Amino acid sequence: MEFVLVLLVLLLSSYCEFTDAECLEISPARVVVKHGDPASANCTPERPQPMGWEATEGGLSLSDTELPFMLWTVNRLTEWLIKPVCFTDGGKCQKTLNITVYKLPTKVSMSGLPDQMVEGRQYEFKCHVQEVAPVNSLYVSFYKASANLIKTEIGSHPPQIMNTTKEPTSGEYTLQFTPSRGDHGAQLWCSARLELGKRGPQPSSKKESEHLTLKVLYKPNISVTPEGSSEIKEGDNLSLRCQAEGNPTPSYRWVVPQAGPTSITRAEGSVVNVTHIARSQAGNYTCIATNEVGNSTWTVDVKVTVTYLHIIVGLVFAGVVILTMFFGSFYLYNYKHNRTGSYQLKNMLPRQRQKKPFEP
Secondary structure (H helix, E strand, O other): OHHHHHHHHHHHHHHHHHHHHHHEEEEOOEEEEEOOOOEEEEEEEOOOEOEEEEOOOOOEOOOOOOEOOEEEEEOOOOOOOOOOEEEEHHHOOEEEOEEEEEEOOOEEEEEOOOOOEEOOOOEEEEEEEEEEEOHHHEEEEEEEEOOOOOEEEEEEEOOOOOOOOOOOEEEEEEEEEOOOHHHOOOEEEEEEEEOOOOOOOOOOEEEEOOOEEOOEEEEEEEEEEOOOEEEEEOOOOEEEEEEEEEEOOOEEEEEOOOOOOOOEEEEEOOEEEEEOOOHHHOEEEEEEEEOOOOEEEEEEEEEEEOOOHHHHHHHHHHHHHHHHHHHHHHHHHHHHHHHOOOOOHHHOOOOOOOOOOOOO
């Protein structure tokens, strides 16, 4: 018996729906109106007959005459739960107007942003949306704009479809955010928009929070010139520069091999200089950049090469000098011996001719 009753109810409902659809037509089929704005819809029967509108605002009693149509209109709609129903005599035909009353948020704001963040750590932001309706058409999105103003959506909350509340409601929507060094100086905000379909305002109505500027701290990132390794001749001067990007600005420290007796090493900030480098100063030169977030290191392998060319040149020069002195001495010795040797005075006087015997 219960089964038969249920079946009759279903059949009756189907008949009524069919009858409503056939005997009355409402235009437009759906009305989307902002709270406080005017609204209207026209009800047309299959044939002229007495008609009326049942509504908490703009209701019209059953007409005394047969009408080809009847207009429902409200100058200022303030009822959230309104369901205008067009009906005919005796309620034989009736149809409910599909109407959506909306309201943009009173205010959209964000909270949870600290004075400064550290890269790699997770933070939670909240978007506060106050007094919006209907909540089942509300989309909440979080946006980020980099320093070059490129806009990116980084989080969203879809509508609460199961929430059929028509009156304005407020809510909080969260975002889990992990900043990187590239986010320093970027802007973050949230947006609340109502997606009300083709009958709703185009483009979709939305309201944004204030734009918050992110301050992100990050540890140094080092680059060194030359990179990896460096080769230098013994006796030349070495200069290495350590460059690091970090927030806050990093300080520098160098770890270098032991200085030679004739070499001078100066490490001033990001630069290290070695004058007249010695073979004992070959090895790893390590730059350490530090700030309050952390530190980063970079090592350059310095190879000191020894060239024997100057030694060979020196030996050849010394040899030439020695040979020159030797041959010069030898020449002078022989010249004096042969040209300026010792002489006797008697050899310088003319010889007297001796007289022969019997010569007068």
